[in-house]
Amino acid sequence: DTEVTQTPKHLVMGMTNKKSLKCEQHMGHRAMYWYKQKAKKPPELMFVYSYEKLSINESVPSRFSPECPNSSLLNLHLHALQPEDSALYLCASSQGADRGLRNIQYFGAGTRLSVL
Amino acid sequence: DQQVKQNSPSLSVQEGRISILNCDYTNSMFDYFLWYKKYPAEGPTFLISISSIKDKNEDGRFTVFLNKSAKHLSLHIVPSQPGDSAVYFCAASARGAQKLVFGQGTRLTINP
Numbered sequence: 001d002t003e004v005t006q007t008p009k010h011l012v013m014g015m016t017n018k019k020s021l022k023c024e025q026h027m028g029h030r031a032m033y034w035y036k037q038k039a040k041k042p043p044e045l046m047f048v049y050s051y052e053k054l055s056i057n058e059s060v061p062s063r064f065s066p067e068c069p070n071s072s073l074l075n076l077h078l079h080a081l082q083p084e085d086s087a088l089y090l091c092a093s094s095q096g097a098d099r100g101l102r103n104i105q106y107f108g109a110g111t112r113l114s115v116l
Numbered sequence: 117d118q119q120v121k122q123n124s125p126s127l128s129v130q131e132g133r134i135s136i137l138n139c140d141y142t143n144s145m146f147d148y149f150l151w152y153k154k155y156p157a158e159g160p161t162f163l164i165s166i167s168s169i170k171d172k173n174e175d176g177r178f179t180v181f182l183n184k185s186a187k188h189l190s191l192h193i194v195p196s197q198p199g200d201s202a203v204y205f206c207a208a209s210a211r212g213a214q215k216l217v218f219g220q221g222t223r224l225t226i227n228p
Contacts, residue, residue: 004159031214042205042218043160056214090159096214102148102167103209105216107159 003027006091006108014116015081021111023074023091031096032074033105034066037088043107049074050096081115088112119143120208122219130227135193137222139206142187146208150216151180151191154203163204164191196226 004025013019023032031050035043048056049068063085065077074091092105121140129135139149147168152160166173166180166189173180179192193200206219 006159040221042221045215048214050214088157092159102165103214103216104150104162104165106162107152110157110159112157 004091004093004106004108006089006111008111009109010112010114012114012116013078013081015083017081018077018079020078021076021089021091021113023076023108024072025093025106026072027093027106028071029093029095029106030071031094031103032068033092033094034064034074034076035090035092035107037090037110043090047076078113081113083115086113086115117142118220119146120206120217120219122204122206122222124222125220126223126225128225128227129196131198132195135191135196135200135224135226137191137193137204137206137224139189139191139219140187141189141208141217143208143210143217144187145210146217147211148209149180149182149189150207150209151178152205152207153200154205154221160205193224198226198228200224201226 007022034046037043046060047066052068063080067075088110090110091108094105150165151163154160164175164178166182182189203221203223205221207216
């Protein structure tokens with residue numbers, strides 16, 4: 001089973017709203033990732049959690065706030081977003097490359113976010 | 117600076133023939149390479165990978181070839197099927213690195 005589950009599948013929010021994206025995996029993976037993908041572009045890394053600690057923040061604006069409550073769950077809290085933040089947000093997980101393991105990342109289906 | 121390049125934005129192949137997708141990289145520290153397939157409005161699906169200690173890895177209809185001296189890899193799909201129509205991303209990583217570096221993707225269309 002290589003399933004990463006993301007909810008919701010679609011989200012429409014106004015620029016003053018607060019919302020959260022959720023991601024869950026039960027593969028025992030210790031690394032989890034948030035990506036942003038725009039049309040016709042590759043996934044763009046936002047955050048990496050390794051063993052429930054934030055290890056990489058790719059200079060993402062503070063209106064995006066990640067949270068890793070436990071090793072199976074990853075959230076992305078959204079506040080005061082801009083229309084240009086509209087994109088497909090992808091969650092991924094892997095065994096964790098920093099322990100000498102190969103970094104095969106398994107992706108969820110994504111949340112299609114529209115900011116009005 | 118694009119460290120992973122897929123120079124063909126699109127490729128059209130007849131059903132039953134071979135599809136060959138290419139990828140070039142510039143970073144000598146990369147030692148693990150992956151191919152992902154992506155349908156519209158879905159997340160990328162892992163297809164196949166190869167370590168730099170090998171020059172070929174095969175999984176059913178999919179074969180990945182690695183030429184380290186040329187810093188080039190390719191994905192062969194044979195025979196091509198209509199369900200193979202998707203965007204294919206090449207990705208690379210260095211040992212111990214948590215980041216994958218993606219190419220820009222190639223849209224493959226399989227024609228009946």
